[in-house]
Amino acid sequence: MATLEIKNVESGYGQVQILWGVSLKLQPGKLTSLVGSNGAGKTTLLRTVMGLLPAMQGSVHFDSRDVTKLSPHDKAQMGLVLVPEGRQLFTDMTVQENLEMGATPGSARGEYKKNLEWVFELLPRLKERRAQVSGTLSGGEQQMLAIARGLMGKPKILMFDELSLGLSPLLVLNLFEVIRKLKAEGYTMLLVEQNVQMALAVSDYAYVMANGRIETEGEAKQVREMESVRKAYLGL
Amino acid sequence: MNFEVLIASSIDGLTLGFVFGLMAMGLTLIFGVMKVINLGHGPFIVMGMFAVLVLSQNLGINPYVALPIVIVLGLVTGIVTYFVAVHRVINAPELTTLLATFSVNMMLIGALTILFTTSPRGLSLELPSFRAGTITVLGTRVVAVLIASLVTGALYAFLYRTHTGKSIRAVANNRAAAELMGINSSWILALSFGIGTVLAMVAGSLLATLFGFTVLSGGGLETKSFVIVVLGGLGNPTGALLGGIIIGLLESITTIFMPVSYVPVFEFVVFILILLFRPNGILGAR
Ligand SMILES: Nc1ncnc2c1ncn2[C@@H]1O[C@H](COP(=O)(O)OP(=O)(O)O)[C@@H](O)[C@H]1O
Ligand SMILES: [Mg+2]
Numbered sequence: 001m002a003t004l005e006i007k008n009v010e011s012g013y014g015q016v017q018i019l020w021g022v023s024l025k026l027q028p029g030k031l032t033s034l035v036g037s038n039g040a041g042k043t044t045l046l047r048t049v050m051g052l053l054p055a056m057q058g059s060v061h062f063d064s065r066d067v068t069k070l071s072p073h074d075k076a077q078m079g080l081v082l083v084p085e086g087r088q089l090f091t092d093m094t095v096q097e098n099l100e101m102g103a104t105p106g107s108a109r110g111e112y113k114k115n116l117e118w119v120f121e122l123l124p125r126l127k128e129r130r131a132q133v134s135g136t137l138s139g140g141e142q143q144m145l146a147i148a149r150g151l152m153g154k155p156k157i158l159m160f161d162e163l164s165l166g167l168s169p170l171l172v173l174n175l176f177e178v179i180r181k182l183k184a185e186g187y188t189m190l191l192v193e194q195n196v197q198m199a200l201a202v203s204d205y206a207y208v209m210a211n212g213r214i215e216t217e218g219e220a221k222q223v224r225e226m227e228s229v230r231k232a233y234l235g236l
Numbered sequence: 237m238n239f240e241v242l243i244a245s246s247i248d249g250l251t252l253g254f255v256f257g258l259m260a261m262g263l264t265l266i267f268g269v270m271k272v273i274n275l276g277h278g279p280f281i282v283m284g285m286f287a288v289l290v291l292s293q294n295l296g297i298n299p300y301v302a303l304p305i306v307i308v309l310g311l312v313t314g315i316v317t318y319f320v321a322v323h324r325v326i327n328a329p330e331l332t333t334l335l336a337t338f339s340v341n342m343m344l345i346g347a348l349t350i351l352f353t354t355s356p357r358g359l360s361l362e363l364p365s366f367r368a369g370t371i372t373v374l375g376t377r378v379v380a381v382l383i384a385s386l387v388t389g390a391l392y393a394f395l396y397r398t399h400t401g402k403s404i405r406a407v408a409n410n411r412a413a414a415e416l417m418g419i420n421s422s423w424i425l426a427l428s429f430g431i432g433t434v435l436a437m438v439a440g441s442l443l444a445t446l447f448g449f450t451v452l453s454g455g456g457l458e459t460k461s462f463v464i465v466v467l468g469g470l471g472n473p474t475g476a477l478l479g480g481i482i483i484g485l486l487e488s489i490t491t492i493f494m495p496v497s498y499v500p501v502f503e504f505v506v507f508i509l510i511l512l513f514r515p516n517g518i519l520g521a522r
Contacts, residue, residue, distance in 0.1 A: 050416060052412060052415070052416075071415065071420075072412075072415035072416055073414075073415045073416075073417075073418050073419055073420045073421065076415070076416055076417055076418035077418045081416070082416050084412075084413065084416060088410055088412065088413035088416070089410070089413070090405070090406045090409040090410055090413065090414075091409060091410075092405065092408075092409045093402070093405060093406065093409060097402055097405075097406075100399065100402060101402060101403065101406045101414065101417050101419065102417055104399070104403070104417045104418040104419050105417075105418040109399075149417070153417060153418060
């Protein structure tokens with residue numbers, strides 16, 4: 001099982017620095033969540049981890065290998081997979097073509113058929129829609145496709161950015177159920193969420209980010225009980 | 237007016253239109269994938285003409301048999317051009333990529349002029365013609381249509397049936413997401429530029445089997461490609477084929493009534509009308 005370690009990462013956009021010495025570690029087979037309010041820098045961190053943004057300082061280690069400077073496609077080929085915020089589907093292509101693109105990594109090509117059956121089992125809705133152009137799917141279906149597309153790449157580490165954003169409560173429950181199943185299969189995962197309540201409820205470990213810094217970390221159970229977290233994020 | 241002249245001109249225009257469509261597809265594919273307007277398109281067409289000239293006249297290879305060699309040359313030329321001139325400015329504003337491809341244009345025309353001078357050239361190619369009554373269709377035209385259709389079909393099969401072809405569409409659709417899937421987008425962009433160049437060069441080779449040409453023939457053909465691409469909708473290969481046929485027909489039919497030198501004027505009137513009334517092309521949304 002894989003690990004990911006982020007050490008003292010600083011990053012931002014052009015001259016504007018957003019992240020200030022962020023460190024975070026994913027334990028193998030565990031579900032870790034990164035929560036924090038809108039604009040805290042969560043997406044910026046994920047973009048930096050994948051190499052879509054260069055790190056100004058610090059390093060990213062995947063299975064103890066330094067991957068800081070690798071391109072996003074190299075990281076994806078190694079099994080580091082991000083399901084990005086806003087889904088970022090290939091909206092002009094069909095559901096099945098999106099899944100095929102997800103299966104680009106060398107290790108995933110050979111198992112395409114098997115994996116396709118598995119994601120259709122996990123998200124049966126997509127099977128019905130396989131020939132539909134993905135841009136015409138509903139919001140919930142699009143999010144399912146984004147998850148399934150990520151799973152097609154045979155990930156060793158899976159990161160989700162705002163799975164629940166803009167979806168109905170019922171759909172959110174469904175998607176969290178999928179996350180629970182993936183956890184049972186032993187995936188190492190990072191869940192980035194504004195839906196703090198839900199994220200903390202399913203996670204093993206949690207980080208709280210504010211203003212580009214990690215403010216708090218700990219076992220998800222403990223973080224949930226913290227006075228500061230309850231006030232700021234849980235509205236209690 | 238003579239009905240048979242009209243029919244003959246229409247057949248001429250239709251056959252030419254397929255080659256025009258192929259030519260414009262090269263330009264529209266590159267734009268569709270990377271939002272770069274390739275001002276090196278004209279010289280690439282001319283390279284196709286001279287490649288087939290050298291291969292047939294100097295090396296004695298039949299022009300049609302030479303086409304696979306032209307395809308390989310085009311792929312290499314396009315990929316090298318991408319990495320030398322386009323890759324470093326791919327994320328820069330449009331003006332920068334225009335200037336970069338314009339320099340490619342100037343350098344290629346310069347080099348071709350040194351190598352071949354600007355005197356007129358032509359292939360000596362004899363094929364049997366097809367006759368029906370008083371109407372004659374040249375064999376070279378028929379073969380050009382067949383090859384243009386074949387290449388178009390192959391392009392579509394590649395883009396819709398193969399993993400690499402689908403990756404090109406994915407990169408065109410969302411480059412960052414494609415990277416996240418493990419697709420090497422730089423390589424895909426280079427390959428797309430290569431394929432666009434192949435289309436331009438093969439179209440050039442086919443045009444060389446139909447007409448005489450010079451090193452400077454690319455300029456007019458490049459502007460014609462722009463008109464066709466806008467007519468068909470930027471980035472739309474099917475639209476380019478349709479646009480090519482329309483321009484081919486318009487061109488051959490107008491020359492019944494007007495001197496040939498009016499053709500560009502006519503083309504640009506069409507161009508402006510489209511920009512005014514269907515800016516997304518005849519197939520695009522209004
Ligand atoms: N492309 C961008 N260019 C400049 N600033 C950005 C860009 N994207 C995000 N930001 C800024 O970076 C900060 C963190 O944003 P983000 O990482 O998206 O936060 P989160 O995902 O936690 O909501 C915000 O202040 C946001 O305005
Ligand atoms: Mg975000």
